[in-house]
Structures are given as structure tokens and as C-alpha cells.
Amino acid sequence: MQTLFTPEQLADPATARSNEILRACVHCGFCTATCPTYQVLGDELDSPRGRIYLIKDMLESGRPADERTVKHIDRCLSCLSCMTTCPSGVHYMHLVDHARAHIEATYKRHLTDRLLRWTLAKILPYPMRFRLALALAKLGKPIAALIPDARIKAMLAMVPKTIPPVSRNDDAQTFAPTAARKMRVALMTGCAQKALNTNINDATIRLLRRLGCEIVIPQAMGCCGALTHHMGREAEAHSFAAANIRAFMAAGDLDAIVINTSGCGTTVKDYGHMFRNGPLAADAARVAALAVDVTELLAKLDLPALPAQRLRVAYHAACSLQHGQQIKTTPKDLLRRAGFEVVEPADSHLCCGSAGTYNLLQPGISAQLKARKVQTLTARSPDVIAAGNLGCMMQIGSGTATPVVHTVELLDWATGGPKPAALR
Template sequence: MQTTLADFLRNTPEGEEAKSIVGKCVHCGFCTATCPTYQLLGDELDGPRGRIYLMKQVLEGNPVTESTRLHLDRCLTCRNCESTCPSGVTYGHLVDIGRKIVDDRLEAQGIKRPAKERIVRWVLREGLTRPALFGPALRLGQIVRPWLPQMLRNKVPASEPVAGTWPRTEHPRKMLLLDGCVQPAMSPNINAATARVFDKLGVQLVVAREAGCCGAIRFHNGDHPGGLDNMRANIDAWWPHIEAGAEAIVMTASGCGAMVKDYGHLLRNDPTYASRAARVSAMTRDLSELLPDFTDELHRLAGAVPRDSRRVAWHPPCTLQHGQQIRGKVEALLTRLGVDVRLCADSHLCCGSAGTYSVLQPELSYKLRDDKLAKLQATSPESIVTANIGCITHLQSGTETPVMHWVELVDRMLAPVVAAQAA
């Protein structure tokens, strides 16, 4: 599809990239078949093909309306369309650019988002991305939880999350671990369990305390400069460890992994950070890419599968199966360890969490959650396992069935064996 850029975008990096992406779209419509919002709303403009057409109009300088912004806001950025597209359209990059341009153009016309919406978005950008603020805020939320609106109550754990001990053994093999911004407060056991599993495999996980939010929350919500600053801060925090020989950068939240693997692309025009960003992206590995290399050793170390998790439903997050194109690895590893792993119908579809989407688009988000849970429950699981903190929190808000990170299950299977060996 040919695009003639408007003067304000001509010869700009974002304009040229967007033009290139739109040019790959042949409007075949395969993407609409796997788009969750198109399936819910049945509106062409709430599917990838329609949104690409809207963004093409914006790129060419046509008038931008609040309706344009609404259709782009409704996109989950699940990137299911990228897995389906036969032409290789990198829709995720395009919609990030498109949303920013639309916001800027409307702002220039004096058309602002409603005050309540602006406040919510500011709180999400500033609150979620700062662990020093988010942790105390979460604890306060637990105190007042009974009086919170249902939507907020769903995001606040009923009790204080507890993490197990962090191993202190030094190992010659070292890898970096991104602690993240929300996960340490909402589910601190995920990273602790990961560190314990790697410790038993002879690998020490190191957390660079200066590292923080991966940048996804700001970047995907239109604050590109703030998101890029988060990325630069992480690169600076990790670089001494990389130079000291760290083998990889481990991601336990697939949403963070998808973003960090994109650092090289997003910072490619930054003369100071481009080469380091490319190396960071190349070193980044989701947990599911690393632990399968230790399958035989894990099988040797593992004890019996816990009774409450012998049969699990596996929910692959969109950021894992579509964002990072990783499929089948978790299921294969857990099956090898003796777990009965089941995929639900339409496992390729989003659960509706999608970062801040569940707060900004609650009606659509909860419809997707309820549909996902119904299909997960149809597999008769004793627990649900997934690989992203957003999915865990979102799914758990709608079911009594325990929802956990899959590495926590692996950690529980190793713990009895280690205890027995110590005895």
C-alpha cells in the first residue's frame, strides 16, 4: 500500500518507518480473524487492517479525530496479527508510532483527553514505573481494599505477597535478572523462585539495583521520551555486569522481555546507546528460552509434582507467543517434569490484561478475561500457569483457581529434593 508522507513527517525516522510498515500491508484480512477486539466489536476499524488504514490517513496529513484515537486506544497491542500476517507487517511498531502522532496532532488542535483520563494515564506512567512509589501504594491499597472500586480491588492482592529466600551462593556462571517495577511488590516470589532454580543449576542471578522499569508502560502509552530514558537507564545499570562477563539478561515477565529485546531497534538512531542497546537486546532471554537447556538436570533434581498442580492449564501470554514468537517451550519442559499440561481452546487469544489496558479499557478487558477463564477452566485444571505478572493478576481476579508463574511450580518441585539431600 503506497503512502505519501505529510510534510511534518517527511524525512523523519518515525515517518519513514511507519511508511515502510504500511507499505507491506496488502489488506488481505487474515489479521482480522485473530484480532480479539475485532471479534468482540465486529468493526473493521477495530481490527488491524482498519487501524492501518486509519494510520495511513494520519501519515498522509488527513484530519485526525477523536474517533481515530478511540480505535487505536482499543487495540490491545497483543500482536496476534503479526503472527498471522503473511506479509511480515510489524504492526506493534506501527501502532506505537501512530498513537503518538495522533495524540500530538489532537493536542495541537486543542483537543485533549478528558481530565479524568489524563489523570489516570499520568498515575499509571508515574506510579507503576517507580518501585519506590508503587510498593508503598500497594500496601496502602491493601489496607483500604474493601472500600476500593471493583476494578481497582481486582489489581490489589488481598494479602501481603511473600517471597521465599534469595540464594546467597556465589557461582562462576552469572546472569543478570531484571527485577522490574510492578512484579517485586505484587509477586516477589517469582524472581526469588527463579534465582533459587538457577542456583540449583549452578548459575547465579545478579540484580542491578539501578535498573528499573523496562520502558514499556511509558512507551506504549505515548510517552516515548520517558520510555527511552527508562531503556537508557537500564543499559547503564547492566553494562558493567555485561563487561564483567554476564552470560545473559534473564526475563521472568514476558512483557518486559518483549520490550528489552526491542531496545536495539528503538535506540538505533541514538549515537551514544545504539551499539550497547543492540548488544543488550541480543543477550536478552525469556526464562523459557534458558531453562530448557537444563531439562535433564531439572528432571534429575525434581521431586513429585505438587498435588495441587499435577494438572495445569498453560496460558501463553501474547508478549511471549506473539511478541517474542516463543511457543511450546514451557509446555515441553513441564511435561518432561511430570506435569499434565493442557492448552485451552483459542490459546492464541489475549486474556485482556495487556499492560495498562485492563485499567484504560476495562469493559473490553474483562470480556476477554472472562472468555479466557471459561476456556481455561474447561480443561479442568488444578492450577493455571503463565509467564507474565499482568496476566497472573488479571486472571486471578476472576477465578478461585490458583494462578501462578510457571517457574514457581518448578521451584516447588525442586525444593523437597534439595531438602532431602540436605538431610
């Protein structure tokens, strides 16, 4: 794609990077075939190719974002299926991230939008605030039918029946391995996960200790920054990320930084790019290089081959795992090695509609994607659905009676841990 940025514009590193990405696009349109929002809405501007044109026009002209551009960029899930499909290697993620930051800096949203986004940014990344909000929201659920705003209804619908107790395993500490020590790793415990589902970190700790890992929960570690990053709130996202980089670097020698929420993993693995032009560049690159999804690490730890478990598992591939990190077969291989029968839904490359805060900000589109994903998963008649991302688990779980658990919960159970709570 031809671009016409001025030398002055290209002096900005973000614009220079966007220029590289735009020039890689050859207009082939392969991305439209795998874009969930294009499939649902049928509008070229709700496809990656259409959004690329809008972003190019906005950035090249140097103008503030307009309502039309914002509408179509907001509808993007950042599922990154287009990056898996693209034959030219167009790095759409960095381009849409730049566009969102530009929108946040130049476009004044309606008051209700600003309030909603501010609320999400000030609550979701903070576990204790999130817990308090969930407790208060439980009181508001009975009046959800009276609220006209679909986004507020979606927020209330997200509230779980039971808020799990605080897990002390998430506190800063070190866990010794219960088998011969093989490596020393840090575990990112997440933010929303600590409020919504404490079983995931507990199962991860048990399993990794059993396989010979010394586990460090670093002091002063917090949200990875993904939630605010995808809303274009760049300064807040970088503040979270910088705090994590310092926390991991202060944790001493590490063989890996383990992440069990794939949305976080995609962001942490991009820290090197985020801080490439600043004083944290070297440390950020080091952290990004150490970051692994929990299944990547488990594949190196000689998980024992186990007899058949007589449990049919429908595996849901989170977009941030299969597209963002290009981890596709490892989780399924691990589940099969642990003795589970693994099946996959049709169109497994398509998003479930969760996508961080997308299900709260775009509830109509999200609901259509959820319904399709639930239908394809349950069509395989599973006993349980497994996924590697909390957001997907909650999204899918809200649409089916089939239990939904994290992949690591099943692997922990198969190797001696307790039966996952959702299956009891």
C-alpha cells in the first residue's frame, strides 16, 4: 500500500511503525474471510482491510478521529485472526493499537461513553476494587431489566453468582517445588482473575510445584496493562506495564515468567515493542523474552502420560493464544497426554466475543459471537469445555450449562490435584 506520510510525521516512532505496517498491506482481502465482525456485520469497513483504509486516512492526514472512524475501530475485537490469515505479514495489532491511542487523544466521546470507559479503567485492573464493585453489582442485578443501556446490562450480567474468597496464594511469596527442582519461574497472577476465579492460579501453583518449579509471586506486580491498552489509554497501560517490568526484574534470576491468562500473555510478550524507545527498553525486552504461556512451559516439563480419563473435553482456542501468540496445538496435546478425549468446534479460529472489555462495550456484536461459539462447542457433546483465558471462560460459561474450566485445572486434576470446582 502506498503511503504519503511527511518526514515530520515519520519522526514519530508510532507513526513510523504504522507506516511500515501499512506499506506491507497488498489489499488482497484474505483477512475478510476470517474476521468475526465482518462475518456478523457484512460491512467492508468492519473488516481489517476496511479498518486499515480508515486508519491510513486518519493518520496520514494528521486529523483528529471522526465519528465514522471511531465506530468501526471500536467494533474491532483485536482477535488478531487477520494476522494469522495475512500472507503479507501485516502486523495489524500494532496498527490498531496506534489508532486507538490516536482516537483517545483526539476524539471526544459522548459523556456516557467516557464515564463507562473511565469506570472500567479504574475498577477492572484493581482486584479489590473489582471485588467491591461485584458485591455492589449483585444488589443491582434485580433491576437490570429496567435499565435501557445494553452495556450496563452486560456489566450486571457478568457478575458471578458467588464471588470467590481471596486466595492468599496470590500474595507476594515463594513456593518451593514438591519434586526435584528443575527451574525457577515467576507467576503473573493477573488482576480480574484474582477477583473472579482464584482456582486458576491455585491449580497453576500446585501443578508447577509438582513438576519441579520454584515459583515466585513478585512484590508490586499488578495488571499487565492490556485492559487499558485496548481502550487506547496508553499512559495508564504503560504505567501498569512499567511496574510489572520492575517487579519481574527485582525477582532475581528467572527461567521463565509464566502467564495463565492468554490475553495478558499477548501483551507482556509485546513489552519489548511498547518500551523500545525508552529507558526501560532492555528490561522490557528481557521480560518479553522470558514470558511464556503456562502450556508452553508445561510442554517442557515432562508432564506424565496418563491413562484415559473418560472425559470428553471441547477445547476452545482463545484468540490471544492461537492468533496473538501462535500457540495452537500445545494445549490440546497436553490434554490428550493427560488422558482426556479432546474435540474441537467448527470454525475454531473465530472469536467468542469476549475480547477483554469488548463484551461490555459492544454487547450486541459480542452476544452474536457468543451464541455462535456456544453452539459450535456444545454441538460436540462435551462433558466439559476447556480454555486458556478467563475472559473466554466467563463469556462461554454465561451461555451454556456445560462446565467451563481452565486447561490447567484439568491438568492439575489429572496429575493429583483436586477435581475442578466446576465439575464437582
